[in-house]
Amino acid sequence: MKFVDVAILTDQVMAMARFYETILQTTAVGDEIHREVKTEGTGLAIYSRRAAETDMGFDFSTHWGSGNFTLGFNVADVDVEYERLKALGVEFVALPTTYPWGARSMHFRDPDGNIVCFRSRV
Numbered sequence: 068m069k070f071v072d073v074a075i076l077t078d079q080v081m082a083m084a085r086f087y088e089t090i091l092q093t094t095a096v097g098d099e100i101h102r103e104v105k106t107e108g109t110g111l112a113i114y115s116r117r118a119a120e121t122d123m124g125f126d127f128s129t130h131w132g133s134g135n136f137t138l139g140f141n142v143a144d145v146d147v148e149y150e151r152l153k154a155l156g157v158e159f160v161a162l163p164t165t166y167p168w169g170a171r172s173m174h175f176r177d178p179d180g181n182i183v184c185f186r187s188r189v
Contacts, residue, residue, distance in 0.1 A: 072103075072110035073138065075181065076119050076127055082178050083113045090152060090183070091140065111138070137174065139184040145171045148185050165189055 077083050084095040084102040095102040100118045104111040120127055142148050145163045152175060153159075160174040160182055172186040 070109055072112050074112040074114050075177075075179070076114055076116040077179050078116055079178060080113050080115050086178050087111060087113070089155060090157070106140075137182040137184045138177075139186060142185045142187055145173055145185055145187045149173050152185075 075083060080099050080102055084097075084104065087093075087104045088095050091104060091106060093105045095104045095113070097103055100115045102113045104113065116127055149163050158176045160176060161172070163171055163173045165171045169189055170186045171189050172184055174182050174184050177183055
């Protein structure tokens with residue numbers, strides 16, 4: 068079995084795709100209904116909530132998760148990324164911090180409020 072992607076359901080596909088293209092310094096392909104953000108490793112899909120409900124035939128709002136996850140990305144240098152994202156006006160949840168388990172991480176929000184983690188190994 069191969070884990071291939073995480074899909075974010077949203078009412079603002081294009082804004083979310085632009086955000087992830089910018090913070091991940093990559094491109095997204097697709098349209099205003101479904102875009103795939105190209106990453107090294109597991110993919111990130113951004114999918115229109117309304118289209119998903121129509122395509123799959125159920126109301127996603129009755130199946131939302133608990134919200135207790137983050138999207139994590141390894142980066143070369145968290146502090147360099149912090150300065151870059153700060154200049155972009157990103158909303159930070161936690162500033163760069165070194166943790167005892169060997170990671171230096173920061174957390175911030177995407178346009179829908181999901182938490183994203185950038186980390187470097189120390």
